[in-house]
Structures are given as structure tokens and as C-alpha cells.
Amino acid sequence: MLTTDISALQEDLHSDLEYILTHYGYNSGRTPDGVVFIHIPQVPSHVIRQSIAENLGYFVYPPHGLLYLSAVLENNGVSSRIADLNRSVLTAGQDGGKDITSVWQAEVEEAVSAFEHPLVAISFMFDSTRAQLNEVMAFVKKTFPNLCVVVGGVAATGDPEAVLRTGHGDIVFHNEGEGPLIGFFDLINKNGSKIPDNISFLAKDGSLKQSKIVSGGEVDFDIRDQYEKINVGQYHKAGSLNNFSRMRGTDVPFATVLSRRGCRANCTFCAVRNFNGRSVRVRQIQDVIEEMEFLWHNHGIRHFEWLDDDLLYDRSKALNLFNEISIRLPDATWCANNGLIAAAISENLLEAMEKSGCQGFTVGLETGNEEMLRRVRKPASLDRFAKFADMSKKYPKIYYIVNFILGLPDERFSQMLDTLAVGARAELDWINFFTYQPLKNTDAYLAYGGMDLQNYEDIIQRGTTINFNPVRDGDFMNVGKKFGIARDYDIFDLDADIIPSREQVKEVWFTFNAICNFLRNPALFTTSYERVRNAVRWLEALQQAYADNPTITCILYYLNWRLNEIGKYKLDALKDDAMRKFSEHEYWRIRDQAFSVTSFLDKDISPLDPRAEKFFNSKGFSMQRISAQKLEVGA
Numbered sequence: 001m002l003t004t005d006i007s008a009l010q011e012d013l014h015s016d017l018e019y020i021l022t023h024y025g026y027n028s029g030r031t032p033d034g035v036v037f038i039h040i041p042q043v044p045s046h047v048i049r050q051s052i053a054e055n056l057g058y059f060v061y062p063p064h065g066l067l068y069l070s071a072v073l074e075n076n077g078v079s080s081r082i083a084d085l086n087r088s089v090l091t092a093g094q095d096g097g098k099d100i101t102s103v104w105q106a107e108v109e110e111a112v113s114a115f116e117h118p119l120v121a122i123s124f125m126f127d128s129t130r131a132q133l134n135e136v137m138a139f140v141k142k143t144f145p146n147l148c149v150v151v152g153g154v155a156a157t158g159d160p161e162a163v164l165r166t167g168h169g170d171i172v173f174h175n176e177g178e179g180p181l182i183g184f185f186d187l188i189n190k191n192g193s194k195i196p197d198n199i200s201f202l203a204k205d206g207s208l209k210q211s212k213i214v215s216g217g218e219v220d221f222d223i224r225d226q227y228e229k230i231n232v233g234q235y236h237k238a239g240s241l242n243n244f245s246r247m248r249g250t251d252v253p254f255a256t257v258l259s260r261r262g263c264r265a266n267c268t269f270c271a272v273r274n275f276n277g278r279s280v281r282v283r284q285i286q287d288v289i290e291e292m293e294f295l296w297h298n299h300g301i302r303h304f305e306w307l308d309d310d311l312l313y314d315r316s317k318a319l320n321l322f323n324e325i326s327i328r329l330p331d332a333t334w335c336a337n338n339g340l341i342a343a344a345i346s347e348n349l350l351e352a353m354e355k356s357g358c359q360g361f362t363v364g365l366e367t368g369n370e371e372m373l374r375r376v377r378k379p380a381s382l383d384r385f386a387k388f389a390d391m392s393k394k395y396p397k398i399y400y401i402v403n404f405i406l407g408l409p410d411e412r413f414s415q416m417l418d419t420l421a422v423g424a425r426a427e428l429d430w431i432n433f434f435t436y437q438p439l440k441n442t443d444a445y446l447a448y449g450g451m452d453l454q455n456y457e458d459i460i461q462r463g464t465t466i467n468f469n470p471v472r473d474g475d476f477m478n479v480g481k482k483f484g485i486a487r488d489y490d491i492f493d494l495d496a497d498i499i500p501s502r503e504q505v506k507e508v509w510f511t512f513n514a515i516c517n518f519l520r521n522p523a524l525f526t527t528s529y530e531r532v533r534n535a536v537r538w539l540e541a542l543q544q545a546y547a548d549n550p551t552i553t554c555i556l557y558y559l560n561w562r563l564n565e566i567g568k569y570k571l572d573a574l575k576d577d578a579m580r581k582f583s584e585h586e587y588w589r590i591r592d593q594a595f596s597v598t599s600f601l602d603k604d605i606s607p608l609d610p611r612a613e614k615f616f617n618s619k620g621f622s623m624q625r626i627s628a629q630k631l632e633v634g635a
């Protein structure tokens with residue numbers, strides 16, 4: 001068995017690294033004449049479905065981290081190319097006849113051919129894309145055996161050894177890459193002796209070596225010139241950022257922005273603290289705005305998505321940022337799907353957000369159970385969340401989403417029910433219920449040893465299409481037939497003290513989702529025109545991605561009837577469409593027997609099963625609320 005020896009001694013490391021440097025001629029003057037950065041495909045080729053790709057249903061985030069890395073290298077005189085293989089495979093996927101693998105391979109070859117002997121630097125962000133990483137690394141090594149291959153990013157940091165043991169990657173960079181990459185070029189260009197921080201590699205004897213691991217660093221980099229390398233204004237043609245970007249319009253050019261690195265919190269299931277370090281580092285407001293203006297004027301970007309993990313950190317700076325956006329980019333829109341901390345939201349922030357073009361954001365509460373909240377170290381209290389939920393009703397133009405995780409380690413069914421009650425009572429616009437999946441380099445993973453992983457297809461589906469829906473998982477279709485799994489309203493008969501199996505959690509997910517987002521979606525009852533309008537936009541965007549799902553069409557029928565803005569002809573067409581989908585999918589017909597979503601087509605809201613209503617009553621409120629009507633014009 002190969003040994004693992006973590007050593008921080010510079011001299012030892014230097015001699016260990018020597019053989020890699022010698023192999024590529026780096027210590028005899030043959031330094032890289034450039035860098036080819038590679039963003040690997042996020043979706044495996046065999047999973048890409050032409051209909052989803054055409055519908056722009058896959059995520060297509062610009063490779064933001066690589067823009068930063070190429071900017072710092074350029075400042076240091078090293079030129080680079082960025083090959084976004086993800087975008088290429090999605091574009092190829094829209095054209096059913098293309099051989100997707102040969103498309104990304106050609107792109108790699110083309111990028112490499114721009115140089116004589118570049119360094120190949122691959123980004124590996126998500127464990128779920130390991131198969132694609134391995135495929136790309138193997139291709140590069142086979143085609144260009146004389147090129148050094150380095151890998152960085154969140155997933156590479158989480159398990160560097162797994163990357164190195166493939167034999168196709170030479171060095172792994174940990175954490176944020178700007179400083180260490182410059183350190184690496186200093187070492188080889190200037191023939192220096194300081195081994196850069198944050199690298200792992202295998203020594204000649206096969207043992208794992210690691211330099212000092214540090215986190216944090218500079219955040220104010222000017223990346224504007226780098227956007228040219230990826231032609232950022234074209235990304236919306238290959239996919240979406242999330243359902244918010246779809247709600248804004250699939251023809252609207254979008255880009256991502258980052259104003260802060262790090263997060264003030266340290267939730268057990270999250271990799272951010274271990275990756276970015278303890279502090280939150282805030283960029284200069286001026287720089288952020290100039291970047292956005294540049295994108296607006298030079299690349300036609302009209303919609304922005306924040307990548308920040310803690311966008312509201314330093315409230316007064318956040319307020320200034322939003323105020324500045326509303327003055328300098330009055331027609332821009334933005335969303336923050338990555339999750340804001342509800343406790344940090346105040347009324348004046350909401351006002352400034354709305355004015356600056358905020359169309360919607362997500363808050364991460366994760367659980368509605370106090371004990372679980374403490375256990376996952378979420379910086380939230382149920383009281384603060386309830387206050388935020390009340391406050392949100394004063395700013396109905398913003399679409400509010402809350403994230404919950406079901407099936408956290410050792411979570412009992414009663415605790416999941418608390419989540420249902422907190423979510424239902426808050427009456428935000430949408431609830432994302434996720435099922436739990438531990439991630440490497442998180443405290444939860446370390447504590448639970450990575451057990452309880454979902455099946456591979458599940459992870460791929462969840463990670464690559466805009467709003468994961470277990471219904472797409474073939475296994476889920478049959479789950480109700482499995483012995484001992486309660487489904488639909490029968491989940492309310494489950495023993496409150498059990499820790500539900502993963503199969504059972506999926507059914508709990510289905511019922512919670514059906515109740516909160518469909519049967520009792522707040523847009524069915526609110527008197528706010530904006531909220532109903534937003535809900536229609538949201539559901540229309542969702543329907544594009546889930547074209548087979550008739551429940552979305554049913555609720556759209558009802559909400560459009562409430563809005564009273566489309567004529568009878570279009571309304572009838574929606575009804576026909578819903579009926580057609582039911583006739584084509586037995587699965588949905590069976591679900592409808594339990595939940596009666598087809599009542600929406602009769603302009604009726606069906607009562608909840610008494611077991612569900614009894615549960616809500618036990619929490620002190622009712623969810624029956626039958627009397628919804630058309631909105632008054634101008635309401």
C-alpha cells in the first residue's frame with residue numbers, strides 16, 4: 001500500500017518536487033509559454049438530453065474562478081486561454097447529431113495549439129463531476145504527454161490524493177488559487193526556491209506531499225479584460241443560471257458577479273469556511289460596480305447573479321452597493337440564488353434591493369427544527385426567520401425562496417414536520433426542499449465519514465439541471481411500490497420518532513413539495529398582484545424545464561385565471577395541455593388521485609387531507625384556506 005506523508009519542510013518538498021519540474025524541463029529553462037485553463041463539462045456526455053439542452057435547462061455558469069486566475073497571471077506577464085468545455089458540450093447537445101466527446105476534445109486541442117508548451121490548469125469544483133475530470137485529464141495526458149497538468153478548485157481541495165492517484169494530474173492546488181499559482185510561476189520562472197503554499201503532489205516514491213495550506217488572500221482583482229476570452233454575452237444561449245434567470249427571460253444575456261469571499265457562518269454541511277477561511281473579504285464597491293457597468297456596455301449583459309456566500313456581510317457596505325447599482329445601472333436586474341442569511345436582512349436593505357433591480361433571492365434556513373439548527377450550526381433563529389418572512393410581504397416585487405434540507409444526519413420525522421410547519425407558515429413564494437448529501441471537506445462529511453451518499457444518477461441530475469426534481473429519477477417512479485414506504489398523505493401516519501430511510505425521505509419530499517408549492521402555494525390566496533404575477537413567471541420558467549409535469553400546468557391555469565390577463569382561448573389551451581400531459585403519464589395520474597391538482601382546472605382548490613390539516617392545527621394554524629378568487633383589476 002502506498003504511504004501518505006504530509007510534510008511542510010521546504011527543503012524536503014523542494015527535492016520532492018524537483019523530479020516533476022525536471023520531467024517538464026522547468027528547471028532547465030523550458031518554462032510554460034502560457035496557460036490553458038479548462039472548465040470541465042458539468043454534465044456527462046451520456047446524460048445530456050437534446051430536449052433539455054434546447055430548452056436551456058442545464059446550468060451554464062461562466063467559469064468565474066478561471067477569470068480571476070487568468071487575470072492575475074496576465075498581470076504577471078503570463079498569457080492564457082480559457083476553454084469552457086461545459087458550454088461547448090451543452091451547445092453541441094442542442095444539436096442532436098453531434099459527437100459531444102469529440103467537440104470538447106477539439107476545443108482542448110485548439111486551445112493548447114495557441115502555445116508551444118503551455119501549463120494545463122483544470123478546474124474541479126464538484127465531486128459529482130469527477131468522471132468528467134478523469135476523462136479530460138486522461139485525454140490531455142494522452143494527447144500531450146509533455147505538458148504539465150495542474151488541477152484546482154473546491155472538489156480538488158477536498159480530495160487531492162484522488163486526483164493525483166489517477167496518474168493524469170501532476171499537482172493539485174488547494175483553496176483560492178491566485179496566490180499559489182503566482183507562487184508556482186515564481187518558482188519555475190525565477191528558478192526560486194520557495195515552494196508555493198497550497199499544493200499537493202506525489203513524490204517519486206508515490207507518497208503524498210503537501211506544502212503549507214493557507215486560506216484567504218486578496219480579492220480586489222480587475223477581471224474585466226478576461227470576459228473577452230469566454231465571450232460572456234453568449235452564455236444565455238447555452239443554458240441557464242437558475243430558474244431566476246429563466247424567469248427574467250431565456251433571451252436575456254446574464255453574467256455572474258462576486259463582491260465578497262467567505263461567509264461569517266460555519267455550517268457543518270458547507271465547504272465554504274474550510275475553503276475560504278474564517279474572514280469575509282469584501283471587494284471595493286467601486287470595483288464591483290465598474291465590472292458590472294463594463295459587462296452591461298461591452299457585453300450586453302442585462303441580468304446579474306451574485307456568487308457570494310454572504311452577500312449581506314457588512315450591512316452598510318451592502319446597502320451602498322445596492323444604492324450605487326440603482327443609480328448607475330437603473331435598468332439592470334439581479335438575483336441571489338446562492339442564499340442570503342435571513343437574520344442579516346433588514347427593511348432598509350430590502351428597500352434598497354428592490355430599487356436596485358433585485359428580482360428574487362433565496363435564504364438558507366435548512367431546517368425548521370431548533371435542535372437541528374443548532375446541530376448544523378446555522379446562524380439563524382426561527383424567530384428572526386419569521387420576522388424576515390413578515391417583512392418580505394412589504395416588498396412583493398421580490399420573489400422569495402427558502403431552502404430546507406430533509407434527511408439531515410439522524411433527523412427524525414418529527415423534525416422534518418417542524419420544517420414543514422415553519423415553511424408553510426412563512427408563506428414565502430417558493431420552498432426548495434433538498435435531500436441531504438454530505439460533501440467532502442465539510443465538517444458533516446468528516447463527522448459522518450461520507451456515508452449515506454445518494455446514487456450517482458441522483459447527484460448528476462440534481463447538480464446539472466436547473467431545479468432538481470427526484471421525479472426524474474427512475475428509481476423514484478417505483479418507490480411507492482416498495483414495501484414499507486409511505487407515500488402521499490400517508491406520510492402523516494409515520495411514527496414521529498423514526499429516522500426515515502433515504503427512500504422514505506424522497507416520499508416525504510414529494511408530499512411537502514406538493515402541499516407547500518402547489519396545493520397551498522401562497523400565490524393562490526394572496527391579494528397582491530405582484531406576487532401572483534411573479535408566481536406565474538416563476539412557474540412558466542419552471543415549466544419550460546419540466547415540460548412533462550402537468551401539476552405545474554394546472555396551477556398555472558388557476559393563477560392565470562386569478563390574474564385575469566389572458567383571454568379564454570389561452571386559458572383553455574393551458575387546460576388542454578394539462579389534460580394531455582396527464583393522459584400521457586400514468587405516474588402523474590396516480591399522484592393526482594392523492595392530491596387532486598386537477599381541481600385547479602375546475603377553478604377549485606381541493607381541501608387537504610384531514611391528516612395534513614390536523615398536523616397544521618397541532619402547530620396552531622390552518623392550511624385549508626379555500627376561498628381564493630380572481631384578483632380585482634388594479635389590486
Ligand code: B12
Nearest residue numbers: 042059061064065121123126127152153173176177271463
Ligand atoms: C456558482 C456555484 C454553483 C453553480 C455552478 C458553477 C460552475 N462553475 O459551473 C451551480 C449553481 C450550478 C452549482 C451547483 C452545485 N454546487 Co455549487 N457553488 C457555486 C458557488 C456559489 C460559487 C462558485 C464560484 O464561482 N466562486 C467564485 C470563484 C472566484 O471561486 P472558485 O470558482 O472557487 O475558484 C477559485 C478556487 O476554487 C480556485 N480554483 C478553481 N479552479 C481552479 C483551477 C486551478 C488550476 C487552480 C490553481 C485553482 C482553481 O481558484 C479560484 C480563484 O480563487 C460555490 C460557493 C462559492 N462561493 O465558491 C458553490 C459550491 C462550489 N457548490 C457546491 C455544491 C455542493 C454544489 C452542488 C453539488 C449543489 C447541489 N446540492 O446540487 C451542485 C453540483 C454541480 C454539478 N456540476 O454537479 C459546493 C462544493 C463542494 C464540493 N466539494 O463539491 C460549494 C463550495 C458550496 C458549498 N455549499 O459548500 N454551484
Ligand code: SF4
Nearest residue numbers: 263265266267270309
Ligand atoms: S450560511 Fe451558507 S455559505 Fe455560510 S456556512 Fe452556512 S451554508 Fe455555508
